[in-house]
Amino acid sequence: MISPDSSIIIVGGGVFGLSTALWLARGGYKNITIFDRCAFDKTFYDPSNGCDGASADINKVFRMAYREKLDYQDMAIECRDIWLSWNKAIAESDPSNLPPAPESRKMQFVKVRYLERRTARRQNWLISHRAILKMKSVCARLIRTNGFIDINAGITIADKACVYARHLCVQAGVNFVLGEHGKLQHLVVDNQGAKKRVIGIKTCDGKTHFADLVIVAAGSWSASVIPEARRTVEATAGVVMFIDIPKERQDVRRRFHPDNYPVWSYRRGTGDDYYQGGSFPISRDGRMKFGFRGRKNRNSTDKTRRISTPRTKYSNDPIDTVPLYALSRMKKVIAQGFPELVEFGFTDSRLCWYTDSIDNEYVIDDVPGYSDSLFICTGGSGHAFKFLPILGRHVKTQLERIPDQFTTAWNWRVAEEGKDNNGLSEGEEGHRVLAKVEMATRADFKFSQD
Numbered sequence: 226m227i228s229p230d231s232s233i234i235i236v237g238g239g240v241f242g243l244s245t246a247l248w249l250a251r252g253g254y255k256n257i258t259i260f261d262r263c264a265f266d267k268t269f270y271d272p273s274n275g276c277d278g279a280s281a282d283i284n285k286v287f288r289m290a291y292r293e294k295l296d297y298q299d300m301a302i303e304c305r306d307i308w309l310s311w312n313k314a315i316a317e318s319d320p321s322n323l324p325p326a327p328e329s330r331k332m333q334f335v336k337v338r339y340l341e342r343r344t345a346r347r348q349n350w351l352i353s354h355r356a357i358l359k360m361k362s363v364c365a366r367l368i369r370t371n372g373f374i375d376i377n378a379g380i381t382i383a384d385k386a387c388v389y390a391r392h393l394c395v396q397a398g399v400n401f402v403l404g405e406h407g408k409l410q411h412l413v414v415d416n417q418g419a420k421k422r423v424i425g426i427k428t429c430d431g432k433t434h435f436a437d438l439v440i441v442a443a444g445s446w447s448a449s450v451i452p453e454a455r456r457t458v459e460a461t462a463g464v465v466m467f468i469d470i471p472k473e474r475q476d477v478r479r480r481f482h483p484d485n486y487p488v489w490s491y492r493r494g495t496g497d498d499y500y501q502g503g504s505f506p507i508s509r510d511g512r513m514k515f516g517f518r519g520r521k522n523r524n525s526t527d528k529t530r531r532i533s534t535p536r537t538k539y540s541n542d543p544i545d546t547v548p549l550y551a552l553s554r555m556k557k558v559i560a561q562g563f564p565e566l567v568e569f570g571f572t573d574s575r576l577c578w579y580t581d582s583i584d585n586e587y588v589i590d591d592v593p594g595y596s597d598s599l600f601i602c603t604g605g606s607g608h609a610f611k612f613l614p615i616l617g618r619h620v621k622t623q624l625e626r627i628p629d630q631f632t633t634a635w636n637w638r639v640a641e642e643g644k645d646n647n648g649l650s651e652g653e654e655g656h657r658v659l660a661k662v663e664m665a666t667r668a669d670f671k672f673s674q675d
Contacts, residue, residue, distance in 0.1 A: 226597070226625075226626065227254075227437065227438050227624060227625075229252075229253040229254050229255055230255060230256070231254070231256065231437040231438055232256040232258075232435070232436045232437045232438075233249065233254060233256060233257045233258070233436060233437065233438045233439075233440065234258055234260060234425065234426055234434060234436040234438070234439045234440065235257065235258070235259045235260070235440045235442055236260050236261075236409055236426065236439065236440065236441045236442060236443050236450060237259070237260075237261060237278075237441065237442035237443040237444060237446075237447075238259045238260075238261035238263065238265055238387075238391065238401070238403070239261075239278045239279065239280030239281070239387070239442065239444050240280045240387070240390075240605070240609055240610050240612070240613045240616065241442035241444070241602045241603060241605070241609070241616065241620070242259050242261070242440075242442035242602070243259070243280075243387065243390040243391060243394060243613065243617075244390070244612070244613050244614070244615070244616040244617030244620070245440060245442060245602055245616070245617040245620040245621070246259055246394050246397075246399045246617070247390065247393055247394050247397060247399070247617050248615075248617030248618045248620065248621045249617065249620075249621055249624075250394065250397035250398050250399050251397050252621055255398065257398070257399045257400065258399070258400040258401070258402060258434070258436075259394070259399060259400070259401050259402070259407075260401075260402045260403075260407040260408075260409060260426065260428065260434070261401075261402075261403055261407050262403075262404065262405070262407055262408035262409070262429075263275060263276050263277075263278070263281070263403065263404070264403045264404035265387070265388075265391060265401075265403055266391075266401065266403055267404075269326045269327065269384060269388050270383070270384040270385075270387040270388055271384055272384065272575065275539050276384075276539075277535070277537035277538065277539045277540075277578075278444050278445075278578075279444055279445065279577055279578060279579060279580070279605065279610075280383065280387055280444070280610065281383070281384060281387065282383040282384060282577070282610075283382070283383060283384060283508055283512065283514060284380045284381065284382055284383055284505050284508065284514060285380065285381045285383045285610040285611065286378070286380060286381075286488055286490075286503070286505075286611070287301075287305070287308075287378055287379045287380055287381050287611045288301070288375055288378045288608075288611070289301045289302065289305070289375050289377040289378055290373070290375040290378070296630045296631065296634075297608075300612060300615065301611060301612070302377075303615060304611055304612055304613075304614050304615055305377065307614035307615065308381065308611075308614060311386075311389060311614070315389065323392070324388050324389060324391070324392035326385070326388045328385075374487075378488065379488065380483070380488055380505055380506065381610060381611060381613075383610060386610075386613060387613075390613055390614075402428070402434075405429065405430060406428060406430050406432075407428065408428055408429040408430075409426055409427075409428060409429070409443075409450065410426075410427045410428055410429045411426070411427055412425075412426055412427075412439060412450065412451075412599070413425040413426055413427055413433055413435075414595075420596040421594060421595055421596065422595060422596045422598040423439045423595050423598045423599040424436070424598070425439065426439060437598070438597075438598060438599075438600060438624075439598065439599055439600070440600045440601075440602055441592075441599070441600070441601050441602065441603070442601075442602040442603060443603065444578070444580050444603060444605065445460035445461075445533075445535045445578035445579060445580045446460070446534070446535060447580060447601060447603040448460065448532050448533070449532055449534050451592055451599070451601060452532065453592060453593070453594070454588070454592070454601060454603075455531055455532045456639040456640045456649065457582065457583065457588055457601075457604075457637065457638060457639050457640070458580050458581065458582050458583075458588055458603055458604050458649075459523060459533050459580075459581050459647075459648065459649045460523065460524070460533040460534060460535050460578050460579070460580060460581075461521035461522065461523055461533065461578070461579050461581050461648070461657075462521065462522040462523070462524070462535070462536075462576040462577065462578050462579075462659070463516055463517065463518045463521065463576070463577045463578075463579055463607070464516065464517040464518075464547045464548065464551040464552065464555070464574070464575075464576065464577075465514060465515070465516050465517075465547075465574065465575040465576070465577045466514075466515045466516075466517075466547070466552065466555055466571045466573070466574050466575075466670075467512050467513065467514055467515070467571065467572055467573040467574070467575075468512070468513045468515070468566055468569050468570070468571055468572060469511055469512050469513075469569070469572040469573070470507060470511045470512075470513065470569060471511070471569075472511065477565060477566075478507055478511060480565070481506055481507040481513060482506060482507060483506035483507075485506075486506045486507070487506070488503065488504070488505055488506070489503050489504055490502070490503035491503060491558065499519045499520075500517075500519050500554050500558060501517070501518045501519045502515065502516055502517040502518065502519065502554075502555060502558065503515070503516055504516070504559075513566070515555055515559065516577070517551045517554065517555050518607070519551065519554060520548075520550060520551065520657060521579070521581065521648060521657060522548060522576075522657045522658070522659050522662060523651075523653075523655070523657050523658055523659070524536045524658070524659045524660075525652075525653035525658055525660070531652045531653055535576075535578035536576065536659065537575075537576060537578070538575070544576065544659075544664075545574070546574060546664045546665050546666070546667075547574045547575075547576060547664070547665055548659075548662045548663065548664060548665065549662075549663045549664060549665040549669060550662065550663070552571075552574075552665045552669055552670075553669075556571075556672055556673075559672075560672055560673075566672075567672040567673075568672075570670050570671040570672055571670040571671075572670070574665075574670070579605065579606065579607050580603050580604055580605050580606065581604070581606050581607075581647055581648065581649070582604035582606050582647065583638065583639075583640050583641075583646040583647050583649055584638075584646075584647060585606040585607075585608070585647065586604065586606070586634045586635060587602075587603070587604040587605065587606070587609065587631075587634075587635045588601055588602075588603055588604035588635060588636075588637065588638070589601070589602050589603075589604075589619070589620055589623050589631075589635040590623060590635060590636045590637040591637065592637065593637060600624065601637070602620055604635075606647075619631050619635075623635065
């Protein structure tokens with residue numbers, strides 16, 4: 226059992242690591258250090274500047290609607306107020322009290338209408354005539370389907386949010402070791418005696434850092450750090466494509482401005498024709514982001530351990546394209562729904578590596594067999610970022626053995642034989658492995674002008 230005087234190492238400076246560190250530090254824990262191979266103090270979580278974790282992004286969906294999973298929905302409602310309070314705090318802060326990041330005073334974390342937030346438990350179906358007209362004006366060719374509007378939803382400006390959260394951690398006394406000095410080589414395990422324990426980490430600069438507790442919050446790299454987690458979580462790649470709208474095309478920029486264009490998610494088809502994807506409003510610098518999750522790819526590098534390891538633009542074996550299967554389907558939907566974007570074509574791409582658990586619930590628990598010295602905090606499954614302000618509160622209760630509404634759902638669990646397990650059962654023999662997939666060329670980024 227940890228105490229406020231325990232030394233704690235957190236591996237990973239993304240949402241799970243930041244939120245955990247912040248809540249522990251504010252709860253009286255005095256010796257917390259986050260290690261990460263990305264120099265976030267210099268790169269500011271910019272995905273175009275060497276940051277390839279899922280948290281390092283230009284924007285993320287903030288959704289409130291969780292159907293029957295009301296515990297998550299309640300947490301989203303609470304988070305929304307905190308996000309808005311962060312906006313207010315930033316706007317009212319002296320520059321000396323803000324992180325030294327570009328445009329730090331312009332951070333806007335949630336682009337939403339402040340409507341009916343106390344009634345958000347009720348999904349708001351498309352019954353409003355005005356809402357239907359608005360949606361038709363945005364994507365008339367895609368509206369011939371069923372759906373709902375989550376009027377309390379919006380977006381978070383992900384990279385700016387992480388910069389501010391790290392700033393709050395520093396203010397609370399959290400230490401950071403970033404860049405080459407923060408790059409993990411392996412966990413340090415003491416096998417002497419009757420019980421195995423993790424006693425620290427070794428970084429790639431050759432140094433060993435000791436701790437009473439090591440928390441692995443390494444996102445899609447978590448199973449690479451803890452091989453036992455390979456049957457608990459899996460790194461899977463979603464496809465992200467970008468369209469950059471030139472400054473001189475203010476007509477198009479206005480069309481897709483957050484005031485005029487919502488976050489949307491769209492599904493259709495089955496089997497090989499299945500489409501699941503969405504889009505975000507245009508960013509301040511004119512970039513539009515489109516995502517596809519109709520097929521989740523994995524990257525096996527070690528067949529003996531069946532671990533999917535992320536491959537990104539910044540990996541030792543870098544990749545700067547995406548599966549052609551996904552790109553072709555994205556082009557078809559975008560050309561159908563937004564023909565005014567066809568002339569620009571895609572200008573950039575990214576494989577965004579999710580950490581899928583077997584049931585899309587998070588995995589926040591002690592790792593069995595390490596005498597409470599190793600704790601895992603991962604499994605975002607594509608819906609964790611918005612919980613940045615309070616996720617760490619629930620991690621803290623798990624660490625302190627205080628049961629709450631998430632204790633059972635987030636405990637350590639493994640894939641069961643004979644079940645799909647959210648795709649984890651496929652392993653390296655499945656058809657989703659990147660090495661078996663035809664990849665797009667830069668020429669494929671252009672739309673057909675037919």
